[in-house]
Amino acid sequence: NAGVTQTPKFQVLKTGQSMTLQCAQDMNHEYMSWYRQDPGMGLRLIHYSVGAGITDQGEVPNGYNVSRSTTEDFPLRLLSAAPSQTSVYFCASSALASSYNEQFFGPGTRLTVL
């Protein structure tokens, strides 16, 4: 099992460009989420999904879109990149069989917006 995979590992964008960060998991987990990590701020939840076709906003959703068409994939779209979106992005997944499950994280995507 690959667990949670993220592509690309690194990306540099210019202000105003759009892109999609890919996330996939092979554990048949129902729950998937996106976090961003900034220095001195820990990880903050951007968007999450409790199953295919269901998404909701987290703490910092502005500037990002998500969709969940399959159980395995949960892409994060930046509509018009801004320097404030320079960050490390982590995707995570967990099973919903129990309310209190650990989340498994991918290796991250380091994004720089110039």
Place this chain on the structure above:
Amino acid sequence: DQQVKQNSPSLSVQEGRISILNCDYTNSMFDYFLWYKKYPAEGPTFLISISSIKDKNEDGRFTVFLNKSAKHLSLHIVPSQPGDSAVYFCAASAGSQGAQKLVFGQGTRLTINP
């Protein structure tokens, strides 16, 4: 408003001694707490958790203590080993529906010296 705080950005401990990492929270609705460990260029990995119905949970060298009245939890690592050098994040969630929506602290960088 930081609901989960780790006030020590860094901690240095000698190999073989006890490492104590601290975490404070402000939201009294939090009822589940987790510790994650993160190495550079990797995603966070789950370490140990505790439910609010307990005040202690042990797993090998790792013990988490929860003081609900003080809204404080701590992670003890005994004995500390060089491989424990990493950034440690405290995280919390509220209620069964929100159990997957984690709120993270800023992280504490632990360095174990030989």
